[in-house]
Amino acid sequence: MNDTSGTRGMITLLFEAMNSREFSAFEKVITDDVGFDFPWVARTEGARRTLLLLRSLLRKYPELRFTLTDIIAEEDRTCAVWHNEGMDSRGNPYHNRGVTLFHFTGGKISFISDYFKDTSFTMKDNQKP
Numbered sequence: 001m002n003d004t005s006g007t008r009g010m011i012t013l014l015f016e017a018m019n020s021r022e023f024s025a026f027e028k029v030i031t032d033d034v035g036f037d038f039p040w041v042a043r044t045e046g047a048r049r050t051l052l053l054l055r056s057l058l059r060k061y062p063e064l065r066f067t068l069t070d071i072i073a074e075e076d077r078t079c080a081v082w083h084n085e086g087m088d089s090r091g092n093p094y095h096n097r098g099v100t101l102f103h104f105t106g107g108k109i110s111f112i113s114d115y116f117k118d119t120s121f122t123m124k125d126n127q128k129p
Contacts, residue, residue, distance in 0.1 A: 007078045008071050010109055011102060015066045015082065021058055023051055030109045037113040050112070061094060063087040076104045 010029040017026040027047065036044040036053060044050050058064065064086035072079045080102070085095040098116025102109050 006107070007073050007102070007104060010104075011071055011078055011080045011100075012068065014100075014109075014112075015068055015080070018054070018058065018064070018066050021055075023054065027051060031105055034109060035111045037111075039114060039116070060089055061086050062089060064094070078102045078104070 013026045013029055017023045030047050030050065032047050033045060034047050034050050036050040038044070038053065038057075041053065044053050064084055066082050066084045068080055068082050070081040072081070078101075080100045081098075082100065083095070083097040085093070088094050096116050096118045098114060101111075101113045101115070103111035
């Protein structure tokens with residue numbers, strides 16, 4: 001895939017979906033069997049499960065805003081660099097920085113993997129350092 005403007009547009013759709021909490025446009029640019037790796041969560045397979053996981057993550061953060069700072073695209077892989085800030089469901093301020101790796105198959109997103117600085121919110125209490 002050499003159409004970096006198309007891949008950038010699909011990446012932007014994910015972050016717009018996260019900010020608006022509306023995934024209908026993003027749902028159209030992922031494969032039916034999309035894989036999603038998220039820290040401390042078992043790999044999710046399939047569009048329905050991936051969208052459910054994204055929505056469940058957002059329930060923990062009634063206020064959360066992502067800002068894309070860079071998109072690096074090469075062939076069938078793209079990396080989005082971002083930061084976010086908001087408030088968790090307990091009213092605590094939250095912020096994080098990270099990258100999300102995307103793979104593309106047939107002009108759609110087929111794999112998503114998140115890597116970010118602070119993973120403490122995903123750990124169980126007995127697993128925290």
